Amino acid sequence: MNRDKHKASGSTEADARDDLRLSAARKRLAESRGQEDAIEGVREIVANFLGSEELGLFRVDRGNGAFHVFWSFGIDLEEYDLLRALGHPGLERVMRGECHVELAAGEHAGEMGRARAFVPIRVGNQTVAILAILRLLPQKLEFDIADMELFKLLSSEAAKPLFGSGACDAGADSQPVTEGPGIRA
Amino acid sequence: MTKKILVVDDSKTALMMEREILERRTTYQCVTASDGREAVEKAQQERPDLVLMDVVMPHMNGFEACKMMRQQASTREIPIVLVTTRGEEAYMEAGFQSGCNDYITKPIDSAELIALLQSYLGE
Numbered sequence: 001m002n003r004d005k006h007k008a009s010g011s012t013e014a015d016a017r018d019d020l021r022l023s024a025a026r027k028r029l030a031e032s033r034g035q036e037d038a039i040e041g042v043r044e045i046v047a048n049f050l051g052s053e054e055l056g057l058f059r060v061d062r063g064n065g066a067f068h069v070f071w072s073f074g075i076d077l078e079e080y081d082l083l084r085a086l087g088h089p090g091l092e093r094v095m096r097g098e099c100h101v102e103l104a105a106g107e108h109a110g111e112m113g114r115a116r117a118f119v120p121i122r123v124g125n126q127t128v129a130i131l132a133i134l135r136l137l138p139q140k141l142e143f144d145i146a147d148m149e150l151f152k153l154l155s156s157e158a159a160k161p162l163f164g165s166g167a168c169d170a171g172a173d174s175q176p177v178t179e180g181p182g183i184r185a
Numbered sequence: 186m187t188k189k190i191l192v193v194d195d196s197k198t199a200l201m202m203e204r205e206i207l208e209r210r211t212t213y214q215c216v217t218a219s220d221g222r223e224a225v226e227k228a229q230q231e232r233p234d235l236v237l238m239d240v241v242m243p244h245m246n247g248f249e250a251c252k253m254m255r256q257q258a259s260t261r262e263i264p265i266v267l268v269t270t271r272g273e274e275a276y277m278e279a280g281f282q283s284g285c286n287d288y289i290t291k292p293i294d295s296a297e298l299i300a301l302l303q304s305y306l307g308e
Contacts, residue, residue: 020209020295024202031197044198047270051292139272139290 018146021049025153029161038161042154043073046133050117050147051140057121057162058082058130060095067130075134082130086118094120095127099151103142115142119151123159131158188306189214191233193224193250194268195242199291203237203268206295213306221245225253228260235305237298240269240280248283255284264305268293 025045032038039057046055056072069077083091086100094100100118115136121129131154136142190213194200200217207215216231218224222245224238236254240247247267254260265285269276272290280288289301 020202020205024198024205027201028198041198044196047291048196048199048202049292051270053270137270137272137291140292 018149021146022149022153025049025150026157029153029157032161035162035164038158039071041161042131042158045150045154046131049150050133050143051137052133052135053137054135055131055133056080058132060128060130062128070129077132080132082118082132085132090118094118094130096120097122097125097127097155099148099155101143101148101151117143117147117151119154121159121162122155123163128159128163187212187214188234189216189231190302190306191216191218191224191227191231191236191238193218193221193227193236193238193242193247195219195239199239199268199293202293203298206293206298210295211299211302212308213302221247221250221253224250225257225260228254228263229257232259233263235302236263236265237302238265238267240267240271247285248279251280251283251285266301266305 028041028045029038032041042057043055046052054074056075056077057070058067058077059070060066061068067082069080086094090100097120099120102114102116117131117133119131119133120127121131190207192200192203192207192215194203194217200219204215204217207213213234216227216233218227220242221238224236225245227233228236238247238250242250245253247269251265251267254263254265264287266287266289267280267285268289268291269280270291277288286305287301289298
């Protein structure tokens with residue numbers, strides 16, 4: 001336990017909060033024990049720090065360029081069309097490594113909880129999976145600047161715990177898994 | 186005298202974050218439990234000054250643990266703050282009926298959490 005406790009000054013309040021979130025998220029991913037625990041870690045980070053309980057992972061099949069639902073929570077993604085959701089340009093940007101964040105989805109602007117984000121999970125310069133965060137909790141109205149740092153962290157540090165060090169070589173051959181509220185929260 | 190907070194959550198990520206907030210930004214001592222059943226036992230053993238507890242947990246949820254603590258003389262007076270992703274009024278009402286003193290929703294804002302804790306424990 002840290003015995004050198006101190007209080008942060010008011011001027012660094014937001015920075016300190018963000019540092020705490022980032023360090024906790026980084027630690028959680030690094031300490032994951034196996035794929036199942038890593039998936040749980042990602043779910044916990046998204047639920048606790050980003051405020052969403054509808055999310056999923058699409059694995060990129062490098063053989064044919066297709067996307068396969070690898071895991072989802074709170075929503076069934078089997079019929080979800082990533083291309084339709086992002087459009088060609090959007091999907092290409094995500095595949096190039098950019099996060100696609102909609103503070104409030106265009107046609108639903110004004111409604112609460114329509115913000116969504118698509119985060120490329122990267123190994124080196126390759127996107128091996130896409131994390132889709134599809135609906136925010138009612139009390140969280142939109143993504144903020146600090147959330148972008150968490151997206152970057154997930155993008156650069158989630159692949160190894162999720163898919164192992166051979167993530168670039170692995171195909172999308174795992175069975176999809178769907179969970180939902182009530183099973184875990 | 187250092188105030189002690191029992192932090193209860195089945196999520197390792199949430200526990201890490203809450204513990205970090207308390208240890209780096211307050212003078213409160215932190216003890217942890219990972220489900221409601223363990224929380225009831227730890228509350229009796231540790232006699233914390235406040236319990237900060239998640240609601241949805243395995244074995245025994247936060248509402249049930251809250252009720253149990255309220256039924257026992259040694260833990261009846263301990264302030265309990267429930268933490269949850271669910272912010273609906275009916276859900277919060279159920280929390281208050283279980284005997285909690287306050288409610289905070291995820292994602293946790295550290296400044297809001299510290300202000301809430303200080304309102305019960307002082308700085």
